[in-house]
Amino acid sequence: MAEDIFGQLLDEFGAGVVEHAAQSYLEEPRGTYQSAPMPLIRPHDTQGVSDVVAFCHRHNIAIIPYGGGTGLVGGQTKPDGNAVILSIERLNKIRDIFPTENVIVVEAGMFLADVQAAADSNNRLFPLSLASEGSCRIGGNLATNAGGTQVLRYGNARDLCLGIEAVLPDGTIHHGLRRLRKDNTGYDLRNLLIGSEGSLGIITAAALKLFPKPQETxxxxxxxxxxxxxxxxxxxxxxxxxxxxxxxxxxHRNGFEFLTETMPTLRQAFDTPPEWSVLLEVSGGADFNLDERVMNVLETAMETELVLDALLAQSQSQRDEFWNLRETIPEANRLIGAISSHDISVPISRIPEFIANTPALLAQFGDIRINCFGHLGDGNLHYNVYPPKGGQKKDFTHLRDDIQRTVHDQVQKFDGSMSAEHGIGRLKVADLETYGDPAKLAAMRAIKFALDPKGIMNPGAVLRND
Amino acid sequence: MAEDIFGQLLDEFGAGVVEHAAQSYLEEPRGTYQSAPMPLIRPHDTQGVSDVVAFCHRHNIAIIPYGGGTGLVGGQTKPDGNAVILSIERLNKIRDIFPTENVIVVEAGMFLADVQAAADSNNRLFPLSLASEGSCRIGGNLATNAGGTQVLRYGNARDLCLGIEAVLPDGTIHHGLRRLRKDNTGYDLRNLLIGSEGSLGIITAAALKLFPKPQETxxxxxxxxxxxxxxxxxxxxxxxxxxxxxxxxxxHRNGFEFLTETMPTLRQAFDTPPEWSVLLEVSGGADFNLDERVMNVLETAMETELVLDALLAQSQSQRDEFWNLRETIPEANRLIGAISSHDISVPISRIPEFIANTPALLAQFGDIRINCFGHLGDGNLHYNVYPPKGGQKKDFTHLRDDIQRTVHDQVQKFDGSMSAEHGIGRLKVADLETYGDPAKLAAMRAIKFALDPKGIMNPGAVLRND
Known part of the structure; x- marks a missing residue:
């Protein structure tokens, strides 16, 4: 059947667009999912995406929309292989930039880092920032409503988007690439597609908000x-x-210890890592005296022993060094190998209680290590559980489901979310059924069926495919 | 039939909840629409709203969700009267406030001004601000994605909302009242309901963002x-x-002249109103020297003759006086009587060209007056057309459709929106069909049918009822 589809696609779209997917398209970063071999289709433009989707719609062929392949919940994979991969990588142009309007219009296949660079070279900031920014694509960032380190100030991917162009499941093109700050003409299709993880359509271009570049940091x-x-x-x-x-x-201290364990040559900031530390960044217009303001707060905070030690970056390279420590923790985590990772959020005022109480619940699983870190300003924690020092992930996999359930039950108790920024993908479909609001789930299923009655768009992601 | 429904509702919900709607519920501010007599239902809580909606769903009774009744596009009316009015006014409590999280949780029937006041008394800012804030209700603000004067800095109603509780068209309650900054668990039902103008469900409560109160303005x-x-x-x-x-x-000068014409005793700021003026407000943390920063810009701007005259408010009362002038223009407009009003947005960099070119297109309609004013920072203009001085609106109504089409065609040419902040309601259903993206319209109809197959939620608003 797959070969049959491949032949049909090749006849229709040609060898320049259709090929067998290389191995890299069939994997995902955490190694939890592996796609079976599938055709890879790489259209050159929006009309090309539309033509492919319309063809697949007519022939009932499932589509896995593919951005940079950096997602952490398996949404870019299909283990049974019964689909085609549609990559947006060739849609990678800046369509337009309006510095005076603080708007850039880009195609979905641009790397996030390239969007940031284009803003920067126009003396503007595009604030979306995350560890994979060099290899994730902006269309994927929007499809998954990516978060990252600047959400506290500037919002999620969703908040940074003014308009989209998208191909809907029947192949029609939604022309919604307006760059307006106010537009109340009907239902919010933009935000429905953003965060739908390719299950309701494929975003092909977006009008994005830019900001004044901070003059002081x-x-x-x-x-x-x-x-x-x-x-x-x-x-x-x-x-x-x-x-x-x-x-x-x-x-948390464990993050720094993981760095020591896996990258012993990396220079660390603290001689002895404290149990808890915070990377703080404040930025604004010129002459806001932010250094002084922060120093004043820190003085008070040290007097009252909220803060025990403070390192203020004295240069851009020191700033980069601090951020590099933070951004390298996920790689150290990967090298240590988590039994179970959790991308959770909890109302900010309840985080201390959550962090204080959860380890006791996990004590039942024996000698484990917790690395809890993340975007505290957004209430978003990466609450990951590891084997004891010297232990191997593979010897603990039998505990994974129970650990995950324990953490997610606790999150639910705290009115939190079991997917703060990574999305549902294939990994959390069952969790969504367990923890999601039933009325919302029913509405989601109705919407999915209404917009994609044949169920060809990323089937099995977000919602169970039945 | 209406009496029959009334009796059924009275039997089911009692005289404390069901009555005949007073005249004030059957009118809207611009007098374009008038509802025929209808029952008015005022439940006491979310469960009560759910019970009423479930009852109406079972019995195929159409519902007009009703907030403060201040909408400007007729979404709160039903001229044929074949429905019931469901008012949220009794759901008017603060459920919770979390100053350290910058979150307030309120019921949908609270007046916007009361939400602002509750934030203020906790040393926080709830920035949504519009002329009708004393009588509009926050549920209506969310249902219509209200805009107002602070959008440039803080966003629309949509951007200020973290979570909602809502009753869906079959009466089920969506419990989505989370106060999380990051939550990627499935489709964005919140933003779908926000701005759907009561046609997909009834918002009963919301978790809203608060902000630090500006220390300097x-x-x-x-x-x-x-x-x-x-x-x-x-x-x-x-x-x-x-x-x-x-x-x-x-x-525009005409706004000030309308004030002179209709409220001759109102003290105005300029002796001779300039053709174009701007009300500028900048606000931020303490000791940001905003006065000085603004003065520096104005100095340069006056040297280069961008700015011809500048009045800097020296006190809170002068600040209020400036804002009062701006906020009173809509009332003056009402007293003059527009032939046609347009709530439009255009990409900001194209606004000068739009404003320069449009009067020539309207010259065909003879001796008219244009009052163009509004939220320039958002690209949102109220572009209203009036009879000449001494003329009467009623003598020009035959021109209305042609004027509107001329303005909206021009907006479309400039990639703008013919409903920037007021919504579609009943007034702009045909405009949406004319100017809307066909793929989006098809998706909207599919979503409406998926969530409200019986078509009982505000039928005829946003989408044609057929």
Missing amino acids: TTALLAVSNVDAAVQLLGMVQDQTGGLVSGFELM | TTALLAVSNVDAAVQLLGMVQDQTGGLVSGFELM
């Missing part, structure tokens, strides 16, 4: 006395700067 | 040399303040 790495102190500190800095905090990342 | 009323100068000025102030502009309202 203050970055500090802080040892805090505990998580509650970190939450208090966030409020204090926001008050003192009128809400200019652009990064507030929590890190 | 600079307000200035400026005579600008032309609209292009105003657009340039916006960019200059944003650059000098790192993006802290919170208001940038354009006004």
